[in-house]
Amino acid sequence: AQSVTQLDSQVPVFEEAPVELRCNYSSSVSVYLFWYVQYPNQGLQLLLKYLSGSTLVESINGFEAEFNKSQTSFHLRKPSVHISDTAEYFCAVSETGGGNKLTFGTGTQLKVEL
């Protein structure tokens, strides 16, 4: 069975500063990895995903995440955050091969301050 750990429950950061949200996973087989974002009073939206190929994946709004197999990590980064990035971010993992569900981390609340 797979598991996901997001060690940081809250990350405060000033606007235009860089940020990294950490995600580590555990699985005995190969995995798909996802980052979801949840804005207040909304559901989760897929931000980006890693399925195979290039280990660096990007979203349309400037976030990127890098799959590191040796460290079993999939950290999310943005070089310069905006107030509108304030939200909760969830890392998720799914084992490849079919018939498996997404397992979510506990989430990291990103709070961008002026």
Added chain:
Amino acid sequence: ETGVTQTPRHLVMGMTNKKSLKCEQHLGHNAMYWYKQSAKKPLELMFVYSLEERVENNSVPSRFSPECPNSSHLFLHLHTLQPEDSALYLCASSQELQGAGGYTFGSGTRLTVV
């Protein structure tokens, strides 16, 4: 509009009431899910339906009763709930259980049990 629509957005019910949550997707997905999201707790997977058959029930109390009449609709019937059942209930869908495409979530129903 995310492609997955949940109604109602907000629901307040007494412990003796009976109510239903509705989820609808027109994405052509064949798997649907109910999640419970409580404050400061991880997302809890409640039920999974694939091709209209329930494939997972994660030890959810019988006061929660799911129904999937077709691949586009999913209901969660509620009766004699407890105050601790107050939470955001999220519906999601995916193309297959494999999860490579990730899940599409609805905006959720905010349930308050009084």
